[in-house]
Amino acid sequence: MVDPFTILMNILNPRVLIAVIVAALYGLFIGSMPGLTATMAAALLIPFAFWLDPLTALAMIVTMDVLAIYSGDIPGAFVRIPGTPASAAYITDMYELTKKGKSEIALGVSLMASTLGGIIGVLLLWYFAPQLASFAMNFSSVEFFWLTVFGLSTAVLASTGSKLKAFISLFIGLLVSTIGVDPLYNVPRFTFGISELYGGIPFIPAMIGLFGMSEVIRRVRRIGGGQLLRIETKAIPLIGLVVNSFKNVLRHIKRFIVGSFLGVIVGALPGAGADIAAWLSYSLSMYTSKKRNEYGKGSIEGIVAGTSANNAALGGAWIPALVFGIPGDSVTAIVVGVMMMKGITPGPKIFEEQAQLVYTLFAIFLLANILVIPLGYLAIRALARMFTRIPESILVPIILVFCITGSYAINYSMFDVLIMLLFGILGYFMEKYGFPLSPTVLGIILGTMMETYFMMTIRKGDPLIFFTRPIALGIIIIMIISWTLPYIARKKFSYGSKM
């Protein structure tokens, strides 16, 4: 273990401190811009990383990542466009609270749950990285397949309204994920002669369309019909916001703890990440909640579950990256690249050979999570003022340009803008007729992963392998319990109440 004083001195190095503050503002800005992802922001930092020492370079990426994932909630709350995919799971709740004039409560809760969830993620990373990594490495294609099935099923079962429509919504997402070159054989599918479809339907434009563009269409239609929406907001001072938000997190402490631990575990699985962690935690929380009717209509409980998981997942994603050099998500993939560029080889020995660097980075992770509170607060105040004071006739064109430019900026392709528009129209009609959007989004995110693991497993020749591995069996049992238990409990409860 490295001397804490040495870690402190490393952090207080002016070059590191300046880099952390600049990266924090940069992350805050990127996260607040719909369509710009933390991955893109990390990629843009590589040229700077080349000229900096390893600690400063990695500190910049860590800080940017933490702040970007938090601030992704901000545009979600005001215009229902998730700043980053990690916020998509619970933005409807944040937006509904905003419509009730409670935007600062929604953002305050997400601020506090993000900070505390992120801190738990770092602490688990600090103390249990090797153990968690070896657990994650026991996962084969079978376990990953069942994990994706688990995630998808909870999204359907947790959605409000008709389950049949939720299943249809999920299958639409899964079908969309099969468009393009298939993940195992490189054979094009459903491209209909359009070369742009060879790479598949890009996830970000589809998500911006489903959530953001559909909202633009709804607003334009409403304004056309002569109705104007006025969003009020109440400014809360920093101390009040922190205290109230802390109380709100304490009120939902079980959701917070489950969300944070689930976030770390999902984050530690290679290829998963903050977005999947948030979906899983939100869905599980809703499915097991007594107040599940409030989900999707402004549930603070749901926001706590989702946002604690996505920030905790950031710490988790570092576990396989540091211990085995296998990235937990796309940002840690860039981190591994930067490490290699600096001559640092990730592996179990990194905790001995680069102990000072690794533990200083963990401390910077903690610092970045603490920075979320003051910087996040400033961003909430500034953006709340902007979004609530600008009239809709000006705000709607602004949202539209963000939707268009954010969709374009992923692949520098105007075709992606058309994809965004198409999904916007689809999302508008789906919501209008009671088809939940979340299963579609999750289907698009997890579809390729699910197909890859399904095909990898089925090609082994013995279908029984899906059920014979101990961890896979464990996931199946947990899944069946989580499907049936709430129904049994509810039936028992309602039977009891009739007595």
Added chain:
Amino acid sequence: MMRPNCLIGELILGILFMFVGIIFYFDSQNINVLGLGIFGPSLFPMLISAGLALLSFVLVVKCSLNIIKEKSFTTSARPLISLNRKNYTGIVYTLILIVLVITYVYLVNILGYLLSTMLLTGILAKLLRAKNEEAILLAISFSFLMYALFRFILKVPLPAGVLGW
């Protein structure tokens, strides 16, 4: 008024999704399987499209039965779109928005990002009843801001058009 169990819009969406499932199912049979038999690249899409078609079929049957049962289809029919003046204007505005975005996508390679975005924001703001000066101010200032942000700070190569910006 109580919401009927199934709206005609839901029925139409159900039929649409069912057809999408059927089309994808048959199209997936044409995927080159490279002699891999059933375990080729067509297996997963076949399962998913069949699932979508089946689930949508169930929805269509359910909706049809509900509509027939309520007798609302023939007597007190709820049309898909009730064409009162407010609804009509709303639909026209939505169609204009869609046309604006499609036109933007094709125009941006000719006029460039800056000019196209100015036109898009200005026209949309005016459509949504902003004052003339507000629409012009928004079109110029916001387009320049986005251009500078993406072009110079985020280094995103925006469409340049014939004018180069």
